[in-house]
Structures are given as C-alpha cells and as structure tokens.
Amino acid sequence: MRVAFVLPLALAALVVAGASFAEAIGDAEKGEKIFNQCSGCHQVGSGAKDRIGPHLNGVFGSKAGDHEGYRYSNSMQRARADGLVWTAQTLDTFIENPKTLVSKTRMSFRGIKNAQERADLLAYLRIYSDDPANIPEAEPTAIGTDHDLDPAILALKGDAEYGAYLSSECLTCHRADGSSDGIPAITQWPEEDFVIAMHAYKRKLRPHPAMQMMAGRLSDDEIAALAAYFKDLD
Amino acid sequence: MKLNRRMFIGTGAAAAASLQAPAVLAAGHGKPRVVVIGGGAGGATAARYIAKDSKGEIDVTLVEPTRTYYTCFFSNLYLGGFKEMDDLGHSYGTLAAKYGINVVHDWAVDVDRDSKTVALAGGASLPYDKLILSPGIDFVDGAVEGWSVAAQNAMPHAYKGGSQTELLKAQIMNMPEGGTFAMVAPPNPYRCPPGPYERISMVAHQLKANNPTAKIIVADPKPKFSKMALFQEGWGNHYDGMVDWIGEDFGGGNVSVNPDAMTLTIDGEETKVDVCNVIPAMKAGRIAEMAGVTDGNWAPVNAADMSSKADADVYVLGDASQQGDMPKSGFSANSQAKVCANAVRGALTGSRVFPAKFSNTCWSLIDTNDGVKVGATYEATDEKIAKVDGFISQTGEDAETRKATYEESEGWYTGITTDMFT
C-alpha cells in the first residue's frame, strides 16, 4: 500500500525540472531493472525480509548493519559502531565497490562501476525508505562521482622497505601476528584491498577518526609501500 | 608466539649473553654498540627495533633494574577492577631470546660522555657508540609541601607502575565506609595528561560498587585538564555528586599534606582524608640529569631523530625528553623510539633513514564500556616535534561508540606491549 502511494510521487518528481531529489539521484524506473543484480540476495518492498542479505526497506538514513536478528559480518558491525550511516553518498560508494567501506563484508558483489546506473538504482531504493521527500539531498558532488580509485594509484608499485619503516607506526595498534581483537587485522591482505581501504579513510569516506588521521597524512606512494609490506607479513 | 627452532637456540645463547654481557662488551669487538637505559615504553621498543632490524649487525644492551615491567598504562583499570596486576606485567625474556638483546638487570648510576661509558650499580662499565636514555620520570623535590618520596607509603603517587599501584589499590579497598579519597593532581607538563582523571573515574567506579557513600576530592593546580568536558560529563552521568574537583581558581594549587596525620590542606582549609594520592610535579628520570643532557627538568632533543641537543651520540626518548607538542605517554614514547631506532641504525650501519613520523592516541575509561580517546599526528620541524592533525571523542556519543572505543583500547594495549616485548 505504502509502496503504491509513494511510487507515483517519486516518479512524478522526475518530470519536474531542476530541483527534485529524484532527478538529482537518477531514474527510478531504470533503477528497478538494475535492482535485478541485487535481488538474488536482497528483498525490497512490502513484506520484504532479510534473506542472504538484509532487506533494503528504509535503508536511507539508517545505520549500517542495523537489522536486529540479521547476522552481519564483523566488518559491517564495526562500520556500524564507527557511525557509518547509509546516505546517498555512502550507498553510492558502497554499491560502486563494497570493499571501499567495509573491507571484509560478506556481500560478495563486484560493484557497479557506472555512475548513472548507481544513481538510477538509488532513486529506486529511495522509494522504499520512509518519507522519501525528507531524505536529505545528496551533496552535489556525491552523486555521479566515481569513488573508485584512479587506476594509476592502484598500479603504484610499493617500496616494501619503506613500508616496513612506516608500518612500525601502525603496529602500536595493529598486530604483526594478524590477531584482531579490538583492532582489526591488516596483514596478508591483497594489496588492492589494502590500498582501497586506506584511501577511503584518507578521503573520509570511512568514518573512523583515528584511521582518517593516520591515513590522511600518507601519500599515495606511502600507502602503496605499506600495502606491499603488510601483504607478506606473517 | 610459536617456539621454533631458531628461537630455541636463541634462548640458550641469550641466557648466557644476559649473564656475561658486561664482560663480553668490555672485551671489545668490531660491532657497533648501542646501550639503552630503561626498559619501558621508549627503551624496550628502541632496543627491540634496533636489534630486530639490524639482524645482528649491532650489539644492543638494555639496562633495566626490574625483571618484570608493570605498565603504568592500564594501571588505572586495575584500580577500577577491570584488570589484574598480572595482566600488566611483562618480562624481558623474548627480547633476549628472539633478538639477542643483552638484557642487564641493574641500575645505571652514571654516564661518562667523554669516554662513552655507562656505569652500573653492580660495578660494570658499558661502552657505547650510541646511548639511548628512556628512564621515564622522577618527582621534583618539595613540589607538594609536606610530601617527599619518603612518604610514598603513607601517601602513594602510584605514578610508576607495580608496587605503588598495588599499595594505592589496597588503601582504596580498605577505606572506611563513607571515607574520603583525595588526589593532589600534578602541574603541567607531566606523564599521561588524562591519567589522573581516568584514575578518578576508576576510583569512583570502585567506590560506587563497594563504598557508595565515599567521597572523592581532587586538588588541582591547573585551571583545566585533558579531555575535561568528557570526564566531567562522565562523572555527572555515572558518579553524580561523588567527585569534588577543586581547580586552580578555587585554591587547588595551594596545597600541603601531612602524611603522619593523614590530612590535606587546600587553600588553608584542612581536611582529614583516608587515602591521599599525591602526584607531584615531575622531571626527567634522574640518570638524564647525571648524563648532563637536561636543561631544567627535561632533556631537550632534536625532533628529526630524538638526539640530545647536548650530545649527538645520546638520544632521549619518552617522558624524559623535551621535544615539543607530543604529550608524555606510552604511545608517544613508543612512536619516538621507532624514529630513533631508524636513525641510530642508519648512523651505525648505513641503512636507509626515512623521514620522522610520530603519532599518539590516549584512551581513557570512564566507566564500564565507556571509553574515550584523543589523538594526533606529528612531524619533525627544525625547532620541535610539531602537531599536524588531531581528533577527540565527542560529548554525548552513543553507548555503542563508547564501547567500541574501549574495545579498541584493549586492542591497543595488546598491540603496544607486543610491539615492546615480543
């Protein structure tokens, strides 16, 4: 019932020139088709339940990992504790590449690289959040921006010896033996995942203040050096 | 840690090395020699990194009188009942066994910078090419009227780890019902800026459970303190009415004590107290002064490598150093030690020297699962270690964030002690 009421409203907004949220986000009708990529794991709409993935009703504005009774990965639980909230921007980042925000997420999904497709998908999902008209408009820069890293950054070859020196600063908190109580393990990660995670802190896409600070002053080369060093640490 | 064959062989060799260290060194040989005085957050880390990364190219001797290092960090959690004393103790066995560090359990009693030797209380003399001092703190004589180190059993400072902490806890547990716990807080700069206030929180937690009508008085010579808003919010939320903080404006700096009568006088008003935790003004551990590298209470250093401004072959780490913007904390000492280790190794073996990067984070526990933190990064300038960027927990954070912060601090404790000792 709610869906039936809301849907036309959102779609109607599409035709209003300029100011509407839905237009800023994307085309919900196209988004419905794109949701086929998600629907194997996620339900949305009336009667939607948690299945392989949590249902996505009311996802806008909710905390990450917030469904009671659904067993989220440790990474997602930590993101929640850090204060990750699903907004147009964070959802856009997550759908583009889930690992950017939640490294060890159980959502095995490669991501949607096309910014317009993501915008359309979000316009569709937004319909199933309470009172979509009140969902804050995304920051103008957020939508249609690629959060993925420049391939040149991912291609940097890290200087592992420099990484060894830089790593000493990390090992006050993280442990070289890869144990993870209280603070997650960062050894033996694929370099790409490591680099993506560090840049997500650096760009403040991930919420944790200490890690934003630590990553914030590392250059692209330094992050590559750390990734090269931690990759082989055991 | 797994016992592998290399480690097994190392144990025997290191045990022998540990006994004969001074004699072996006195015999003299071609390897460069580093002597580290003080096996705490700064010294243990520096010794470990130099030995580990030089892979036997440098002879490292660590001089530390105690066989078990009891951390000051988390000692407040012991007072609060969140940790056992055993959780805080760490031995030097692995440093000797795994990295071949000569661990000498003795006091350094003098440093001769001309002949480059360190004299030990046991009579041995240790020659060095590079000397690293990380002796922590001592107290300024006469800082609190009526108190001296001789009175530390009646009125403990509990600002060095181990027995003092145990004594203070025993006194807290034996307070009469409705009794008074008093703290004389130190003036700046001192070890662990939030330490006294975390301690107040933990004492309040302990008393709330066991002696809920007890009172806590803090006489403070400072007008404000580290994470003040967070602590005051926490005291209001958890220990309402229990903590009476008397800052500088209300005479908190005008204090004297009488350890025999167990009285505390604040701004002329005498109070009878049951426990009196006196944390006097601090200075660099005495050996730094004996080595002639102090200027006033602390030892000035160059930010790029922690070398003393008085002597390029002497380095000062941690609380004893005067470096600029970093707070005196275990995290800071550990961070400085790694920069120093990289520089010392470079100077002695020609290994690559990388730019100095420093950081610090201090967590404090206010009550069960209510953790807060403050942190910053730093860089070396010509003048000092200068702050780059920082963060602090916010008042009004939700319970989940505070719990995650506490869990993080436990992860950090394991992390830093692993980084020092294993």
Ligand SMILES: Cc1cc2nc3c(=O)[nH]c(=O)nc-3n(C[C@H](O)[C@H](O)[C@H](O)COP(=O)(O)OP(=O)(O)OC[C@H]3O[C@@H](n4cnc5c(N)ncnc54)[C@H](O)[C@@H]3O)c2cc1C
């Ligand atoms: C209650 C409390 C809570 C704290 N909480 C935190 C916290 O949460 N986080 C944090 O980062 N820091 C904390 N700290 C601060 C931290 O303990 C110190 O800043 C840190 O230990 C400093 O390291 P250091 O190497 O300078 O000195 P220390 O760790 O004190 O080591 C000095 C060592 O030198 C030895 N020594 C001294 N003189 C000689 C000599 N003449 N010869 C041979 N050996 C000698 C001593 O036996 C000692 O083992 C806390 C401190 C206190 C008191």
